[in-house]
Amino acid sequence: MNFENSLSFAKTQDDADQLHQFRSQFLFPNHNGKDFIYLCGNSLGLQPKVASEVLKRQLDNWANYAVEGWFDGNEPWMFYHKELKKLMAPIVGASPAEVCPMNTLTVNLHLLMVSFYQPKGKRFKIIMEGGAFPSDQYAIESQVRFHGFDPKEAIIEVFPREGKEVLRTEDIVAQIKENADQIALVMFGGINYYTGQWYDMETITKAGHEIGAIVGWDLAHAAGNVPVKLHDWEVDFACWCSYKYQNSGPGGISGIFVHEKHFNNTSLNRFAGWWGYQESKRFKMEKGFVPEAGADGWQISCTQVMPMALFHASLQIFEQAGFIEPLRKKSITLTQYLEFIVNEVNKDLGFEQFKIITPKNPDDRGAQLSIIAERNGKQIFDGLMANHVLGDWREPDVIRLSAVPLYNSYEDVYLAGQVLLKVSRDILISR
Known part of the structure; x- marks a missing residue:
């Protein structure tokens, strides 16, 4: 043009x-x-006009049903997250079973790393982009310390070449191959918050898998912004916030993705909670955690109805827009x-x-x-x-x-x- x-x-x-x-x-x-001429949706999306209506509907449910709102009304809270899963999945290239709205971004990053960062022997390192968002840096530093490693030894950061602002895919892949027998986890941001660079997620994921590593992505700046195909690219896990390009409101609910290939992997660690327990038997209050199938099994606390309602308001607009x-x-x-x-x-x-x-x-x-x-x-x-x-x-x-x-x-x-x-x-x- x-x-x-x-x-x-x-x-x-x-x-x-x-x-x-x-x-x-x-x-x-x-x-x-x-x-204002608003050019800051990469930090906080605008409020959908329908948000107040959708939120009021849930407030009315609370007023009219009180605790019975979990099971009564047109949108019982017990199952409300399932309505969002259907709308979240197309945004990140996943099946509804592979995604779940829950918690906030860094909380979910920690929870997923509990499952997918499993250092063994000399394979204990995490490779990430240099200059990642501070929250990712802090989360990864604390995870490697939790496992008894020194971040200076356990974290490999890939920086742009001298005098350049952005990374080359071949440099990322080269670093992965160079440290092939030491990397347990490849963990990048889909889009770098500072430069706006969208990494070649498919190529990097493939390179990580070729050396036997797990590959995860923080999609804070990618989800709702660019087309990603988490299932087809066989990404192991991902998480994202929804308040940037997906307009769920400040501190809005986060989303997670877990590839279906991991659904039956009983060797995965996880920090369990009641809401991740098998749904059909949840209210039997039995000992011994049995996870619900799919990404829902990583839930811990019960559905955050009001934040989900705000997210739902925006997701319906995404659906209307195609x-x-x-x-x-x-x-x-x-x-x-x-x-x-x-x-x-x-x-x-x-x-x-x-x-x-x-x-x-x-x-x-x-x-x-x-x-x-x-x-x-x-x-x-x-x-x-x-x-x-x-x-x-x-x-x-x-x-x-x-x-x-x-x-x-x-x-x-x-x-x-x-x-x-x-x-x-x-x-x-x-x-």
């Missing part, structure tokens, strides 16, 4: 966009009577337009003030662009905020902007570019 840096072009694209209608189903932040494929098609073009607009700002300024460190190839990125300002980055970010453009800042020097296909428009992108140019001129000229 030949892009144009004009409002008329942006509006024409929005008029032709079959997903543009979904924008009206979300609430945009407003200050002093003016809506799940990931239509969204991905728009996301590729919308992100390319954002890239074009940032480069147009550089042209107008007369130099490369803004360097995009996210890979240019759409196959290597999702909706997020990570941008480093040559000068006054934090000041410019604050200027965007003051002018109703909301992205986010990540230390030490990155502005992250994410045009989410469910609710962002080409006009959003164009207008954000106009603000970026104005703010940059005002700040750089005033120096």
Whole structure:
């Protein structure tokens, strides 16, 4: 597509966009009577307008049924998570039996590592990307310490080459092969939070399995953003938050994936709880944990009804939109337009003030662009905020902007570019 840096072009694209209608189903932040241009769905998705209605329905169930709400009403809480499983599965390329909504992301990462990080002999190491989100780093460090290892010895981090911002797949695979007899677990983030790089999950998973390792993924920035095929790629396990691209609200419920090939593996450790016990016999209150079939067997506590209701509200919109494929098609073009607009700002300024460190190839990125300002980055970010453009800042020097296909428009992108140019001129000229 030949892009144009004009409002008329942006509006024409929005008029032709079959997903543009979904924008009206979300609430945009407003200050002093003016809506923000919201480009921060990579951090927290917007609230679906239907969320309050869906949540009220469960509050009414609580009011009308009290404890009997677990079994009575149109949506008994005992089985509520099953409604979400049907809608979660297409988003991550899984069967409903392989996914389950539960807990929060890092809690689930720990629970899954209890099962899938089983160091034995000299095969005790975990390989991960350097510069992973801190929560992943802390979880993995604490897991290896729990098993009695020194993180400096047990964790292999793969960093970009000197002078580069992103990793090469061949370098990741080479490190896996180089440490083939020592790696117990390959554990990467699907999309790196800082650079926005989408790793070649299929290739990395295959490389891990070829050396006999377990492969897991943190899909915090990937689930609901890019098409993943967890079942077909034979990923062993994965987990993700739902409050970014899946709009479940701050601290929203997490999701897990466990490949069906592990369902009957009785050698797996797990931290068990009542809600993971075999459903048909759960209320017999018997000793001796017998897990429910599938991913549900990793549950510990009972259904978190209110957070699930908020997630349910967003998942129904995904279903209306056709799940990931239509969204991905728009996301590729919308992100390319954002890239074009940032480069147009550089042209107008007369130099490369803004360097995009996210890979240019759409196959290597999702909706997020990570941008480093040559000068006054934090000041410019604050200027965007003051002018109703909301992205986010990540230390030490990155502005992250994410045009989410469910609710962002080409006009959003164009207008954000106009603000970026104005703010940059005002700040750089005033120096």
